[in-house]
Amino acid sequence: MADVASLNKEVQEQSNLLKSLRTSNADANLIDEAKKRLGDLKKALGAATGTKDPKEGTKKKDRLLLKTPKGTRDYGPTEMFCREYVERIVKDCFTSHGGSCLDTPVFERKEILAGKYGEDAKLIFDLQDQGGEQLSLRYDHTVPLARYLAMTGLTNTSSKLWQVGKVYRRDNPVMSKGRMREFSQADFDIFGQWDPMIPESEVLSLLTSILTRLEVGEFTIKLNHRKILDGIFEVCGVPEEKTRPISSAVDKLDKLPWADVRLEMTVEKGLDPDVADKIGEYVKLKGGEELLTKLEEDSVLKNSARAQEGLKDMAILFRLLRIYKITEKISFDLSLARGLDYYTGLIYEAIVEGSAPPGFGTNPAVPPSQGTESAVVAPSKPAKKASSKSKAKSGDDEDEEIDESQVGVGSIAAGGRYDNLVGMFVAAASGDSKKVAGLPCIGVSIGLDRIFAILWPKWEGRGMRAKETMAYVISVGDGHLEQRIELVRELREAGIKADFYAKNKPKLPTQFEAGERDEVPFAILIGGEELTNGYVRVKEQRWQVVDGKKEKIQASGKGELVKRTELIEWLKQTETLRTWSSGKLV
Amino acid sequence: MADVASLNKEVQEQSNLLKSLRTSNADANLIDEAKKRLGDLKKALGAATGTKDPKEGTKKKDRLLLKTPKGTRDYGPTEMFCREYVERIVKDCFTSHGGSCLDTPVFERKEILAGKYGEDAKLIFDLQDQGGEQLSLRYDHTVPLARYLAMTGLTNTSSKLWQVGKVYRRDNPVMSKGRMREFSQADFDIFGQWDPMIPESEVLSLLTSILTRLEVGEFTIKLNHRKILDGIFEVCGVPEEKTRPISSAVDKLDKLPWADVRLEMTVEKGLDPDVADKIGEYVKLKGGEELLTKLEEDSVLKNSARAQEGLKDMAILFRLLRIYKITEKISFDLSLARGLDYYTGLIYEAIVEGSAPPGFGTNPAVPPSQGTESAVVAPSKPAKKASSKSKAKSGDDEDEEIDESQVGVGSIAAGGRYDNLVGMFVAAASGDSKKVAGLPCIGVSIGLDRIFAILWPKWEGRGMRAKETMAYVISVGDGHLEQRIELVRELREAGIKADFYAKNKPKLPTQFEAGERDEVPFAILIGGEELTNGYVRVKEQRWQVVDGKKEKIQASGKGELVKRTELIEWLKQTETLRTWSSGKLV
Structure with missing residues (x-):
């Protein structure tokens, strides 16, 4: 026991050391040295357990590999003390804002998840067919919530529901940044017919309270509105059928320069270069209420009824956010697009300033928030891989070498309005695609592992306990x-x-x-x-x-x-x- | 939407009504009427969603079936308010008793679970092979804990760990009694080299605190000792290789009469009828400390060193339980055997008196606690099926008609000492079966769904809120x-x-x-x-x-x-x- 256990412990300690060196931006030589030592220890551990040497095929079979599955990990007492604290604060804020708790199973019938995640569907974990239903692990909390609402028609009881639990994605993990295959999300959703932008400002006020109380550091909530974005595409001359693909391209502006995004639009997606350039002028804009005024006065945008609707919403929102006293946390950012198709109105994403990877600070107004292709806070590909499509073999289990120091924690919370998702379920269950009695919804997902990745070094630095024994x-x-x-x-x-x-x-x-x-x-x-x-x-x-x-x-x-x-x-x-x-x- | 949703709601309400009628032991006619109405509603719902009529094959394909997977369910706001309360009390007791929190992934590498659950292994949920590791959903918290301890060699830090989370078993569910395929367990384990029976009494004191604070009603903790049981088998003349199979048979005494168990021993397992009768004399014994005295004086048992070791332990335990002031909750019960092989010392099981199914009250000293074949609190087969082996096709998805009124909630917590499990992992990982540096462990698993099934009707009766808004x-x-x-x-x-x-x-x-x-x-x-x-x-x-x-x-x-x-x-x-x-x- 001594060998494997103590080596395991050493590997863990060395790995922690390496992480803190990176977090504290230590000297590159020190980091390299620590990395080398970690490699040596891992080799020694492999030899001790007989698992890492493929040449010794027989030995490998005889021995049990003591590890958690790829992209998952155990959390020991000290870490759990911190994680339980985070969860407690989050839940307290949820109930402070009038939320009631919902709990859904960790797996769903496969057809419930089908057609909800676009090309990310390949990241869904399926259960083996053992006779009976085809099941999949939940990918987020939003689809199970919509399924629950469609089943119960819960329009007359609580209109605010929260869920805290683990969700699953077969993506390439970057463990130290909280990008896991099993990760915890805390969701809060408001549904029902309410007056414009009041639920939106409730959700943004909630998110601000949570991030402030957790002391995650300086943070910004980026906002945009799907109708404004679509209106921009419209007036710039994007054909209707290209609206969503072009929107996806815009969404990459937080990790790619405009030149690359423009290339994707024109070469890959066949957009007229002049149209792309017109879009480029808009999506570089960001700011506060003054940007709203500028857009309201924009004579070209006046030609889009959609854009005008969106701007009207934004004007109401800014007035409400002033009452909630949270305008200084907000950045109206026309480059924010969010990947998923089902958003229909306001969209948003929270970024912690200090969590950007080193070298990404050249344009502080554009923090690197990877992982926006998904409904919520996804453990997505690291920044350096973002443009190399051929390597993005998600879902396999080969160990890709990821330089964790080059990856930021990224967005720690995200969400938006999705007015049609519940209606989709109702229509599908009735077998009548026209029978869409929708239920307007808006929600936010908070990435608890990313918050933990940010808080943990501070928590360790303060030397927090692992127990409450008095x-x-x-x-x-x-x-x-x-x-x-x-x-x-x-x-x-x-x-x-x-x-x-x-x-x-x-x-x-x-x-x-x-x-x-x-x-x-x-x-x-x-x-x-x-x-x-x-x-x-x-x-x-x-x-x-x-x-x-x-x-x-x-x-x-x-x-x-x-x-x-x-x-x-x-x-x-x-x-x-x-x-x-x-x-x-x- | 209105049709399906409102029917769904009606089905749910009718089902709740039926449950409360059963809980309150209402008139049989009332129950039958409610049952019939529920059946009609379900048929109407089936017609509305087009899912229940197999003759209409094409229609079925077109429509999405809005439901949770078999053996799982959603918990809405009011239920979650109760469940969160239960979890809070349990966690508070865990930390009061010096526990630190551990969290392990919801799935494990398949080989970690292999060989731990005997014939119940067929109930394990496997994940589909999507390239990479073979994974399974965890079956309990004990095996992941042992894997964690073997990996980290955590002998020098906290010696008390707790885990709260969901575990998974492909068994036949009895939903209203908290027997689910996805269910929540709260585990507390003490490990390390301590003096005899002190950890045992800590765990029993903890369990008593939890059940008392939760006000589950009158409860009994049944105790037995594997060494005493094995000693009895020894002196009665059970061949060594038949010890565990005969122990399994004894374990069924809580749901089958002695005659049936005797038949299993003699006919099915080939035990000499005289030996079986001798065993029968012992295993019918139950009581308090006076039973201990009786066994200490038993001249036949004096011939078994194992039995004497066990009796010595029990004497120390009773002395400690007096200091903890919990002897009145304890029943020393020689018929308690617990199914799993890995127990090595004290074993126990908590039963709530009021949760027995109707008609089972003929022998109040033997409450019907099904589900003792598994490591912990399993969602096992209902009482009426217990003896019909041919029907026990666990793991399939055909709807078996189970009369839920005939099933009790059963044991709500169980556990015991397992000194060799961690050592098994260490030996398997080192590839050297002799190298067993064990870590003595003792633990208890609390079945949160069963506790919820008991508390929920009272909670509803008291009209508890679903929110904390003030x-x-x-x-x-x-x-x-x-x-x-x-x-x-x-x-x-x-x-x-x-x-x-x-x-x-x-x-x-x-x-x-x-x-x-x-x-x-x-x-x-x-x-x-x-x-x-x-x-x-x-x-x-x-x-x-x-x-x-x-x-x-x-x-x-x-x-x-x-x-x-x-x-x-x-x-x-x-x-x-x-x-x-x-x-x-x-």
Whole structure:
């Protein structure tokens, strides 16, 4: 065991080191060295498990490969403490904004997902046909929600639903940036007939609250409107049937220069170069309300009824966003197109400024948000591969070498209005394509793994704990198992999370070490004369990171003598426990 | 839309009605009538969607079947409010007992699951081979945990890990009893070298806390010890190679009479009838510590060293359980065997008394806990099918008619000590079967769907809300959209969950209705002279169930005038908000 386990651990540590070097933009030599060492360790591990050497075919078969599937990973205690925190904040904001929870199965009947994701359908995980239904793992939360709404006709109950859970895509993973094959998304959707742009501003206000409370760093929410975009295509002379392909090309402007996008439009998609140039003039525009004024005055756009509808929406939206006090987070960006066909109105995407890959800072107004071809926040191809179509063999399992340092976290949340999706399901179920009684919807998907990828280095830097245990009960001298269990039981019953060392007569230093490993703030000592007299000794301690290392701070010297019968009340009065009870993490 | 959706809704409502009739043991005629009506509705729905009539082959193909996969379901807002509550309590108990969280992927490499579940392996969901790894959905949390421990050699960090998540089994579902193909389990495991029975009593104390805090009703934790059981088989004369098959037969005693089990032993498994009868004398024993004394004095059992080891463990355990004050929940039951091979010491199973199916009450000491063949809480075959082996074609998708009223919820939690599972992984990975550096483990799995199945009728009876919204902001007169948004924004920022009606000029009754539908306790009215003078009017209301119907109770007549600037402080001082802040559900 020692060999494989300790090598595994070393690989993990080295991989973490490499990540933090990259995150902190360390010297290139240091990074190279760390990379080499990681490679060596991986080789050693391969040799130890006999799994990485294809020449030794027989040996390979004999041994079990201990790993998680490609693009997935385990999250251990410290990471889960952070992830649970993120989820708690997100859910709190969801319910603060009037949302109710929905939970759908992790797999759906295959035909439910069919025809919803365009060419990304190849990324869907299918279940094996074991007799019975054809099933697929869900690709996002939006399609299951639409299926649920079509099934229940839930127009008269809650109009705001949220879902938090994992979704699945057979894409090429970039693990350190939170681009996984199994990843967590938190969705919030508002449906029903409401007045223009009120649900839109509710969703944007929600997104702002979440990103602010999570302290992800400086962020921008890019906005655009499908009707304005389509109106631009119209007045520039894009034939109707080319509207969506040209829109897809525009969507790549966040990772490709205009020259490349223009080439795609003209050469690949056969657009008249003059038309492309006219589009180019529009889609480079970004800004705030002044851009809206400019577009409202644009005499060419006046010829498009669609564009005028979109502009009217945007004017209402900006007025509402001012009331919500979130205009400074907003960038009206005509290059934002979002890949999926089903958006019908406002579209948006949140970008964290600091999460761009190095070297991408040349045009700070255009952060690199890959992964916009999909409904929501997809774990898409890395930037450097974006233009090399021949290599984009998504879905295979060959290890492609991806230089993770060249990939940004990208967009951390995205969404838009999709007024026809539920209607599509209703029509398909009735067998009558004309019978589309739609249900207007708007939603946002938050990429929890990407948020985790951004928060985790900060969280580690602050040296956060992995547990909430508040009291560690320690025996001095004779073991006192019975007294320890009794005290722990009472503490737990009083809501004070407590633990003890599960041996009959553990040594004092061993118990202290165990409590300190979990950074338990209160060590409660029982034993000797004090125990006989009805007292316990309480030592308070806390930890902080000094120069990258954890240091213990003894808050109370030899500790305080507290009456055993008054201990629980005493603990509850401490600053530490009161802070913790108020929901703050210690 | 109207047709399918409203029929779907009717089917759901009728199905709920049928369930509550059964739960409340209503008159048989009433139940039959409700059953018939449900059948008619289902037929009507089938006709409307064109999916249930196999004669109309072409029509079937044209239409999309709007449903979740077999054995899975959606959980809507009210149900999720209850499920989230259950999860919160469970997690709180887990962290109270010193646990740290672990999260593993929903699928594993197929070879990781291979050879762990005996004949239940046929219930594993496999993913389709899409090029690359062979994957399967996880069957429980125990095997992924063991794989994680073998990979990381995590012997020096936290020794208590918990996981909450969905697991998957292609079994025949009984939905109303929480026996699903996709179901939620909450696991807690303790690993490492500790003194005898201390981890065991920690786990039992944890389980008792959880079931008590969740108010599942009267429950019993049945205990047995693999070494005692194996010792009994030894002294009765069971050949070593028949130990596990005979143990499997004993395990069925909770759903089959002794005569049937004896038949399985002698006819099917070729055991000497005299040996079977000797076993029969032991396995009918159950009780508390007095049973332990009886067994300690048993002169025949003295001949088995294994049995004596087990009895020694049980003596220590009973002493510890007294300190934890949970002996009255415990039943030492020699008929408990648990199906899986990998248990090596104490085994246990929690049963809720009230959840037995009707007609099973003849022997109250033997509650019907189906589903003990699996590692943990399995969604196993219903009682009436238990003995008809020929029909047990698990894994197919033909609709078997199951009379749900004849099936109990069964065991809601189960587990035991498994000291060799991690070692198995380590040995398999090293390719050296002798190199078993094991890691002693003990754990419990809690079946969250079964707990939900028990709690849900009570929860519904109490008329619990589906949301936490505390304030609904309502305009009187002129719409006041800006003022409503401003107030909602401020309330949310202050941590008071708030909402409003997303229209520009909604009618007063419409707004009241919307707030009342969500049972929001505070209606905050803005408008007119009061608004001009800087005041709002606050109306408090609450709901309670009277004779099965929800009734609104107006707590404050025409409401109170509160200064707009003092509103948030005023609300925070109310009893309602203080109760809610303390974590209690309103």
